[in-house]
Amino acid sequence: MKLTSETKLFVGIVAFTALSIAIALVIMTKPAKPVAKEVLLANAVHIIGPKDAKVWLVEFSDYQCPACGQFYPAVKQLTDKYKDSLLFVYRNFPLPIHEMALPAARAAEAAMQQGKYWEMHDALFTGQRELSDAFIASEAARLGLRMEAFNQDIKSQMIQKIIDTDVSLGDAIGVNATPTFYLNGTKLNLNTVNDLTVAVKTALTNNK
Amino acid sequence: MNTNLKSLNRIIFVLSIAGLIMGMYVLQSFLRQTGIVCLTGGGCEAVRKNALSYPFGIPVPAIGVAGYTFLMVLSFLRTFKNNKGLLWGTFGMALFGICFVSWFTYTELFLIKGICMWCGISAINMYIIFGLTLKSLSIAKKV
Numbered sequence: 001m002k003l004t005s006e007t008k009l010f011v012g013i014v015a016f017t018a019l020s021i022a023i024a025l026v027i028m029t030k031p032a033k034p035v036a037k038e039v040l041l042a043n044a045v046h047i048i049g050p051k052d053a054k055v056w057l058v059e060f061s062d063y064q065c066p067a068c069g070q071f072y073p074a075v076k077q078l079t080d081k082y083k084d085s086l087l088f089v090y091r092n093f094p095l096p097i098h099e100m101a102l103p104a105a106r107a108a109e110a111a112m113q114q115g116k117y118w119e120m121h122d123a124l125f126t127g128q129r130e131l132s133d134a135f136i137a138s139e140a141a142r143l144g145l146r147m148e149a150f151n152q153d154i155k156s157q158m159i160q161k162i163i164d165t166d167v168s169l170g171d172a173i174g175v176n177a178t179p180t181f182y183l184n185g186t187k188l189n190l191n192t193v194n195d196l197t198v199a200v201k202t203a204l205t206n207n208k
Numbered sequence: 209m210n211t212n213l214k215s216l217n218r219i220i221f222v223l224s225i226a227g228l229i230m231g232m233y234v235l236q237s238f239l240r241q242t243g244i245v246c247l248t249g250g251g252c253e254a255v256r257k258n259a260l261s262y263p264f265g266i267p268v269p270a271i272g273v274a275g276y277t278f279l280m281v282l283s284f285l286r287t288f289k290n291n292k293g294l295l296w297g298t299f300g301m302a303l304f305g306i307c308f309v310s311w312f313t314y315t316e317l318f319l320i321k322g323i324c325m326w327c328g329i330s331a332i333n334m335y336i337i338f339g340l341t342l343k344s345l346s347i348a349k350k351v
Contacts, residue, residue, distance in 0.1 A: 003288065004287055004288050006214065006287040006288070007284070007287040007288045009218075009287075010221060010283075010284050010287050013221070013222070013225065014225070014280075014284075017225050017228075017229065020229075021229065021232065025236075065253075065254075066251065066254040066320075066321055066322045067253040067254040067257055067322065070254065070257065070258075097247070097248065176245065176246075177244070177246055177252065177253050178253065179253070189240060190257065191238075191256075191257065192257055192259065193257065
């Protein structure tokens with residue numbers, strides 16, 4: 001086989017590409033270090049379950065993210081079923097590309113001011129496909145919130161600060177997609193929704 | 209090989225490598241179950257975590273990697289073997305490629321309802337390769 005100059009050029013391109021990929025793989029396959037509990041739970045306000053639970057799950061999520069919507073039922077099932085042994089923390093991570101993500105997060109925080117955080121949280125995920133300002137207003141009314149206070153709180157700096165705190169934490173620890181789950185400090189690499197359920201159940205079994 | 213055919217072959221080769229690199233990046237996220245850079249919001253994650261992205265149990269990016277590797281090998285072989293069979297092989301693979309990316313784009317948009325930007329870029333890439341292959345065939349016919 002005679003190597004033409006063209007062939008040698010192509011071989012050079014392949015060699016360079018292979019080297020680049022090898023270097024990238026070395027860099028990308030470094031295992032992530034677990035994040036400490038006090039870091040992941042710092043200033044957390046949306047908590048379900050006992051704080052001294054041996055198994056703790058933290059979710060960085062976006063109310064308009066389709067994948068987050070797919071995980072929502074599984075998360076709800078886990079927090080309902082294991083409310084005495086699983087500590088769950090929800091952290092806001094609205095993505096800029098989702099127009100209604102931040103308004104939805106603000107709505108949930110505003111509902112929290114009237115003691116209805118988790119009800120609004122559930123409503124936002126259940127009605128994810130209908131997310132709009134009108135939908136948020138109708139859900140707030142349905143939940144019996146004092147609308148004047150709700151509409152004021154939804155624009156408040158205090159509410160924005162809660163969200164900013166969550167986002168800053170996510171940015172600091174390298175969250176770059178939603179949903180991102182940390183189970184006992186270790187970032188979960190999930191293939192399907194069922195993988196989350198399996199991971200949590202396994203952790204609960206191992207930590208009885 | 210005719211100069212125009214050579215140029216087109218070089219572009220197809222480089223685009224195949226680009227497609228291969230993208231495919232490998234996305235494939236590693238499927239296999240290692242890690243997130244990837246995604247400018248379409250949670251679309252890449254939604255696609256990755258959906259069962260429809262595993263036709264017959266094979267991750268979609270694995271099919272892309274295989275396809276782009278095949279295209280890359282064929283265009284490489286054409287550098288020292290000016291064989292119309294290789295060009296037709298490239299055409300066949302590119303034709304399969306555009307059918308596959310079209311099917312998967314439909315699946316993303318209407319079934320998964322999430323858009324993976326890498327799949328979108330790969331789809332455009334494959335359509336370009338197909339177009340270049342068609343152009344190569346028309347030139348080869350006249351030579």
